[in-house]
Amino acid sequence: ETGVTQSPTHLIKTRGQQVTLRCSSQSGHNTVSWYQQALGQGPQFIFQYYREEENGRGNFPPRFSGLQFPNYSSELNVNALELDDSALYLCASSSRTEANYGYTFGSGTRLTVV
Amino acid sequence: QKEVEQNSGPLSVPEGAIASLNCTYSDRGSQSFFWYRQYSGKSPELIMSIYSNGDKEDGRFTAQLNKASQYVSLLIRDSQPSDSATYLCAVPHSNYQLIWGAGTKLIIKP
Numbered sequence: 001e002t003g004v005t006q007s008p009t010h011l012i013k014t015r016g017q018q019v020t021l022r023c024s025s026q027s028g029h030n031t032v033s034w035y036q037q038a039l040g041q042g043p044q045f046i047f048q049y050y051r052e053e054e055n056g057r058g059n060f061p062p063r064f065s066g067l068q069f070p071n072y073s074s075e076l077n078v079n080a081l082e083l084d085d086s087a088l089y090l091c092a093s094s095s096r097t098e099a100n101y102g103y104t105f106g107s108g109t110r111l112t113v114v
Numbered sequence: 115q116k117e118v119e120q121n122s123g124p125l126s127v128p129e130g131a132i133a134s135l136n137c138t139y140s141d142r143g144s145q146s147f148f149w150y151r152q153y154s155g156k157s158p159e160l161i162m163s164i165y166s167n168g169d170k171e172d173g174r175f176t177a178q179l180n181k182a183s184q185y186v187s188l189l190i191r192d193s194q195p196s197d198s199a200t201y202l203c204a205v206p207h208s209n210y211q212l213i214w215g216a217g218t219k220l221i222i223k224p
Contacts, residue, residue: 042214099206
């Protein structure tokens with residue numbers, strides 16, 4: 001059974017550009033959650049997708065958007081990149097939407113905006 | 115705004131001693147609590163979960179929960195240099211998201 005995989009592992013973008021991050025969920029999992037972790041801080045919830053629909057969203061602007069595909073893999077898209085978007089982006093998949101059981105994360109994507 | 119608070123550290127502990135990490139939370143209705151370990155440059159790894167008041171032991175790790183005081187702690191016995199990492203406390207909120215503390219950096223000195 002494979003775990004959660006994220007790609008790419010590292011990415012450097014210029015301010016104003018757009019970026020797409022990818023997450024392949026663990027086999028049997030239908031829910032994907034995305035978090036942003038700035039340096040020295042705890043992760044911040046961006047949004048969750050369940051069966052291809054957004055199931056909840058944190059305090060992030062609309063330029064952060066996502067998709068979930070029929071195979072339950074997911075994309076995070078960020079438009080009009082800002083310097084403050086530099087962070088580790090984490091994806092977690094689960095077989096249920098509730099956070100009461102904890103999440104297992106992929107290895108993350110380190111985004112640097114210059 | 116629901117909050118989770120941790121001392122940022124660093125907490126320096128001699129090898130072989132007990133490391134004690136603390137976390138307080140603001141939501142009295144919280145039912146489950148998680149400790150994650152994060153090595154530098156890596157993603158958080160779930161190491162302990164606790165749902166009931168009292169202690170829960172798993173190997174060298176013990177999680178302690180006191181809901182009346184809104185306090186959860188993690189004890190690491192016989193600390194090893196490989197335990198050096200940032201430890202993050204997380205609490206569910208709104209059913210589908212985790213609220214996180216900023217983490218405590220733990221340094222185990224040989």
